[in-house]
Amino acid sequence: ENLMQRDxxxxVVYTINEPAAAGAYEALKAFGMEEGVLIVSVDGGCPGVANVxxxxxxxxxxxxxxxxxxKxxxxxxxxxxxxxxxQNTEGLNFFDTGVNLVTDQPVDGVPSIDVAEGMDRCWG
Structure with missing residues (x-):
């Protein structure tokens, strides 16, 4: 809310987890700004995918x-x-267990899966 008052x-709002994304949405909604602001997040739990x-x-x-x-x-x-x-994943200093962007509005050049597949793979 403080950021929206300032600017x-x-x-675009990027959050570190989906509960924060839901909170950002509620703050935007309180200001009548929920339309036209893209919220993106990280985790992929079932509640977050449902929010997508x-x-x-x-x-x-x-x-x-x-x-x-x-692993x-x-x-x-x-x-x-x-x-x-x-062994690390080739070219990395860690073992990459993968990540997928879940969205029903994919952007060219950004690999993603749709919400249905995200729900099949979600956790929590």
């Missing part, structure tokens, strides 16, 4: 915490069994 020309479906959030970057946990356990087991150090 009513805001047209409902038009509260324009898109969310879906992460996969169960895959992250499984972590696999790496620990390999290290415990034979001292094998986990």
């Amino acid at each position: 009513p020309e805001i047209n 479906k409902d038009g509260v959030i324009g898109a969310t970057s879906q992460q996969y915490p169960l895959l992250m946990a499984a 972590g356990i696999e790496a620990i087991k390999a290290w415990a069994d034979n001292g094998e150090k986990p």
